[in-house]
Amino acid sequence: MEINELGEFGLIDHLTSGIERQNEGTLKGVGDDAAILQATEGHRTLVTTDLLLEGIHFDLTYVPLQHLGYKSAQVNFSDIYAMGGMPRQITVSLGISKRFSVEDIDSLYAGILTACREHGVDLVGGDTSASMTGLTISITCIGEARPEEIVERGGAHDTDLVCVSGDLGAAYMGLQLLEREKSVYMQQLREAQNAASKPDELPAFQPDFSGREYLLQRQLRPEARRDIILALREAGIRPTAMMDISDGLSSELLHICKQSACGCRIYEERIPLDYQTAVMAEELNMNVTTAALNGGEDYELLFTVPLTDHDRVVQIPGVKVIGHITKAELGHVLVTRDGGEFELKAQGWQAKL
């Protein structure tokens, strides 16, 4: 169905009807000039926003719209968890060019709403517009935390332990894999177009990813680490500084060090890697540590805890201590497997702007 058949308000009704409310604090969602929320008593409000543009942040050749919706929501939840809070509401604005049908936008929304259900989040508003080219997705997430639960970037101290959740570099390897398969496919497409004139003989994009499922899942379907925040609360650990890893470990760690006015020393051998990440890096003749340091899109949590929390933090499944915070004058050091020392550099953002 063409979107013009519904019109803007018809489309919004179609997309948002039957959404069940998940939070008592969501007093009114879609349908007025603004949503009405009631902050939980004793809590502060957290606000984060992300803009995703076709051709910059995603490539619809290999990203299904449902996954794109899911990921768009998760990356916002991840920012709220990275403050120590719980996401409560999102607004979703879409710019939609003519090549998208109502069914396409349904798929995108289905992914967004699946992520919302998993994290107990209400979709409370947004804006829907035509666009000249491509798909634009802008999501703002509202979260909450008690003052004592909030963790900023600037609280790390000398001797604190540097911890990460999950493993790193897999999402980046997933992207390399998809890009490689896309270029193979584009080549096939050109050859098929030269050989046959019937459009129904053109091959579909159906590459074989067996054995690489984890890399694809990490790229296409990241999971914001609510579980880690809950486990930290359970263990009575309050990180001194925290961020989510969206631009790569190096870049994020340098942010924490800059805002905390400190240095760091991390160990290559302790950086958590998945087996598939290592295999793929070798196949592509890339350095796996570089992928883990600069790859980005892991959406894992990077945080620091006091040294006295060591025994408790290592017992949390999926958390690994990779080094420690130092005095600022000691710099930002990566100790390699062979004992060499390198200065960490931020490279993640350069690809993005």
Added chain:
Amino acid sequence: MEINELGEFGLIDHLTSGIERQNEGTLKGVGDDAAILQATEGHRTLVTTDLLLEGIHFDLTYVPLQHLGYKSAQVNFSDIYAMGGMPRQITVSLGISKRFSVEDIDSLYAGILTACREHGVDLVGGDTSASMTGLTISITCIGEARPEEIVERGGAHDTDLVCVSGDLGAAYMGLQLLEREKSVYMQQLREAQNAASKPDELPAFQPDFSGREYLLQRQLRPEARRDIILALREAGIRPTAMMDISDGLSSELLHICKQSACGCRIYEERIPLDYQTAVMAEELNMNVTTAALNGGEDYELLFTVPLTDHDRVVQIPGVKVIGHITKAELGHVLVTRDGGEFELKAQGWQAKL
């Protein structure tokens, strides 16, 4: 300066350094995974968002970037006022293509920050990204109101008075004027390009708008009606339903009637018009009432009040009673100057999607 010279984080630092905090409830703005806000005790939180895309919502041939920034912020504030609330914070996400310089984005931000200062709003976050084509602006605004101050769309009752602030149709006429001058200019440009090969001989876009300043101001520099909300509070009037007029009076009034399950009866002769709007309509051979009903982008307030508030509401400068609410079965009627009756139709949105 090219944006790449600064990088994403450099650009954000450049744009947001030196911003002064205007609200005590803004505990932390730009610089972490999320902003941290403290809702005022006894208040609810209001959230609204708008997406503005180049080529759909604005044309940079005739819209200066500073005005665009100013307007982008105002349209969000307008949505918060339309709920009876006060705007407190905004996030601003930008997608920026290569043709924009740092100075361009400075101008855009200068406009946004001017609007923020005028309305006591803090810029607390955002996202900045490259874009393939054109400029994308996504703004989310957080506001507050006491529960008893909040006005939704669904509370209008039979016999309530229908009121509007300011005057209508001028922003639409301003747009027509700009579009006309643009097409004259494009013609001049083509002729100049054919006649001369030196680029410095091409004419600049400097049309003469004397005597039309009000229309341009309404299109380029709308003012969200904080003053009307404060005047209503001062007068002890609580509207039963309220919206801001962004898509045209007809469309908005039909929203209120639908959500309030009622009809309405408004009078053409009472619709507030500026003299310049009427003159321009005549010059363009357009019906001025149609412009007022369907033009859109007025950002005035449309609201209903109980009949008993009549004497107080007419004393508020800039507010006009244009008709009344009826039972649903009486329909949505416009009574023309000559006593004819027409059914109101929503046309505003069709141009937008």
